[in-house]
Amino acid sequence: MTNFWRMAAPALAVALLLSACSTSGFQYVSSAETNTVFKVPERWTLFSEDDVFRFRPPEISPQQEAANRASQWVMAFDGAAEPTLTHLFNADSTDPAGYAKVRILSEEERAAYSLSSLRNEEFEIDKLVRRQQVELLSEEEVSLDSGVNGVHLVFNVRQGAEFVTVNQTALKDPQTRVLYLFLVGCQADCYESNQGTIDEVVSSWTIKER
Amino acid sequence: MSSKGNGKPGLAWPDHDSGPVPPGEYQSREREEDRKTRRPLALWDRVKILILLLGVWFILVWYTMVQFQGIMPFVDALNQTARAQGWLLVLAGLEFVRQIHYFLSERSAAYYRFFTERLFGGWDRRLHRINDWNRFRIARALKWVLVLVVLDLVVAQIVGVSPALALFQLPVLAFQALPFAVQLIFYFFIIIFQFVGLFWFLSRGGVDVYFPDDVKTRFTDVWGQDNVLTKIKENMVFLEDPESIEERGGYVPGGVLLWGPPGTGKTLIAEAVAGETGRPFVFVDPGAFIQMFMGVGILKVKSLFRKLRKLAVRYGGVIVFFDEADALGSRGATAQQGPWGGHMTEGRGSTRPPATGSATSPTTPLLCCCSRVSTRPTKSGAAPNVIAS
Numbered sequence: 001m002t003n004f005w006r007m008a009a010p011a012l013a014v015a016l017l018l019s020a021c022s023t024s025g026f027q028y029v030s031s032a033e034t035n036t037v038f039k040v041p042e043r044w045t046l047f048s049e050d051d052v053f054r055f056r057p058p059e060i061s062p063q064q065e066a067a068n069r070a071s072q073w074v075m076a077f078d079g080a081a082e083p084t085l086t087h088l089f090n091a092d093s094t095d096p097a098g099y100a101k102v103r104i105l106s107e108e109e110r111a112a113y114s115l116s117s118l119r120n121e122e123f124e125i126d127k128l129v130r131r132q133q134v135e136l137l138s139e140e141e142v143s144l145d146s147g148v149n150g151v152h153l154v155f156n157v158r159q160g161a162e163f164v165t166v167n168q169t170a171l172k173d174p175q176t177r178v179l180y181l182f183l184v185g186c187q188a189d190c191y192e193s194n195q196g197t198i199d200e201v202v203s204s205w206t207i208k209e210r
Numbered sequence: 211m212s213s214k215g216n217g218k219p220g221l222a223w224p225d226h227d228s229g230p231v232p233p234g235e236y237q238s239r240e241r242e243e244d245r246k247t248r249r250p251l252a253l254w255d256r257v258k259i260l261i262l263l264l265g266v267w268f269i270l271v272w273y274t275m276v277q278f279q280g281i282m283p284f285v286d287a288l289n290q291t292a293r294a295q296g297w298l299l300v301l302a303g304l305e306f307v308r309q310i311h312y313f314l315s316e317r318s319a320a321y322y323r324f325f326t327e328r329l330f331g332g333w334d335r336r337l338h339r340i341n342d343w344n345r346f347r348i349a350r351a352l353k354w355v356l357v358l359v360v361l362d363l364v365v366a367q368i369v370g371v372s373p374a375l376a377l378f379q380l381p382v383l384a385f386q387a388l389p390f391a392v393q394l395i396f397y398f399f400i401i402i403f404q405f406v407g408l409f410w411f412l413s414r415g416g417v418d419v420y421f422p423d424d425v426k427t428r429f430t431d432v433w434g435q436d437n438v439l440t441k442i443k444e445n446m447v448f449l450e451d452p453e454s455i456e457e458r459g460g461y462v463p464g465g466v467l468l469w470g471p472p473g474t475g476k477t478l479i480a481e482a483v484a485g486e487t488g489r490p491f492v493f494v495d496p497g498a499f500i501q502m503f504m505g506v507g508i509l510k511v512k513s514l515f516r517k518l519r520k521l522a523v524r525y526g527g528v529i530v531f532f533d534e535a536d537a538l539g540s541r542g543a544t545a546q547q548g549p550w551g552g553h554m555t556e557g558r559g560s561t562r563p564p565a566t567g568s569a570t571s572p573t574t575p576l577l578c579c580c581s582r583v584s585t586r587p588t589k590s591g592a593a594p595n596v597i598a599s
Contacts, residue, residue, distance in 0.1 A: 022284050022285055022289070023285060023286055023289045024283050024285060026282075026286065028282055028290065030277055030278065030280070032370050036275065037278050037281065037282070039278070039281050039282070043434075141420070189491050204281040206280065206281060208279075
């Protein structure tokens with residue numbers, strides 16, 4: 001071994017260890033069963049599937065919950081200093097929050113599922129637009145190489161005197177068997193000030209080819 | 211070249227009979243138990259386990275990057291792997307501490323003595339009660355276990371199951387990879403078979419076998435070489451019954467060298483020996499071992515001796531006749547250019563030019579080695595023994 005490498009090897013090892021200590025400030029989420037990945041800032045809090053289901057509305061029966069658990073994967077996140085799932089698309093949410101959800105569609109749903117269904121999966125956008133409770137900011141169709149397709153919307157939802165801006169990506173596989181949903185949102189002002197981060201989080205949402 | 215060693219003028223060689231003489235400053239290598247400090251490790255031995263762990267870590271980093279392809283930068287993959295695979299850092303840390311311990315043991319006698327005698331002395335003595343071979347086997351088994359554990363942890367991470375389950379997944383994964391492995395082996399052998407076939411084809415020929423009944427020549431057919439024949443008949447005892455010589459503490463030569471100008475009956479004498487002893491007679495052409503491709507000659511020698519062994523076992527012996535054996539003893543340029551031509555270097559073991567001086571002409575003196583291929587080891591060395599001038 002030359003003298004150069006004698007000196008370079010430890011320096012390289014130290015540099016490697018130091019580089020392992022520094023990060024880009026993101027944490028990564030992956031679901032092996034649904035083949036989806038995304039990233040959120042490190043300071044944001046992640047809520048596991050159990051956390052989300054524990055937070056279920058009282059009207060959902062335990063049987064319904066068991067059925068939901070079997071047919072979907074969900075991971076929520078909140079950027080607030082005191083994170084809670086109640087921040088999701090709430091008028092009080094001053095930090096971005098959202099969730100990723102992958103759901104297997106039932107036989108009945110598959111027969112009638114369309115692009116419009118994707119739009120209205122989480123919020124009844126079309127109805128709310130007619131009632132002027134939702135203001136569409138942007139809308140684009142998405143089509144991936146794998147055949148997964150859907151719609152990407154950014155809209156304002158009126159909640160009392162406040163507007164909540166929501167960034168929603170709703171996709172389905174070519175056979176219309178699986179629905180992929182990714183939503184992030186917060187108060188309109190919060191959205192505006194965090195737009196760069198939110199865009200990065202949304203663009204990281206990846207459905208890998210099987 | 212000096213004549214140091216044998217005290218004779220001119221070219222001389224080290225006196226190997228009395229053994230090498232160490233120079234004045236020569237220091238014999240210290241025994242392990244006489245050392246006051248640990249023997250210093252080579253650099254590779256110091257870092258090899260750390261490099262192994264680093265390699266495993268990079269495989270996991272690579273896997274993490276593949277998992278989050280396009281969204282995770284390299285530094286994050288390093289970081290994520292370091293956090294998720296803390297065991298690797300722990301192992302690397304332990305290895306680092308071990309190397310520091312070795313480093314101190316190599317420099318401080320007191321430190322080394324404390325560990326080897328006071329702390330682990332009893333353990334070491336107990337361990338040395340185990341037979342050397344068993345200790346080696348235990349160490350080897352432990353190494354295999356370590357490799358399996360590391361492999362298991364890596365597979366567990368990649369497959370996404372617990373290490374215990376991954377242990378059962380290992381054979382399944384190996385089985386899944388089998389078609390690909392078989393495909394690779396198939397391609398490998400396709401290439402190998404071509405060379406094997408080519409070399410087998412080229413290594414044919416140059417060796418003729420005459421079975422005992424084919425050889426009609428007897429000593430009575432040889433005229434005008436009575437003194438040689440007498441010597442040969444003496445040597446027949448060596449070839450026929452080496453045990454009787456060895457029992458008396460004698461040395462049995464493995465063969466006979468017939469040396470002389472062309473046309474003096476060397477081949478005839480060799481045939482006569484074969485005819486008289488009733489053994490198969492194997493005739494080896496002068497150019498049998500000179501080949502266009504390197505390695506074919508060696509293959510031919512190997513295949514010749516395999517054949518000789520078979521014949522010797524079946525007939526209780528065999529006579530092999532190397533025509534122009536001088537071509538066999540030489541190497542490289544000498545082998546190509548003839549026995550004494552080209553750039554002969556004088557040296558121990560080199561063949562000497564014959565007195566006739568007609569070595570490089572087509573009428574090369576015929577050197578004949580008649581060798582009995584023994585079917586059992588003799589004191590004089592491994593069979594077959596060949597005499598050469």
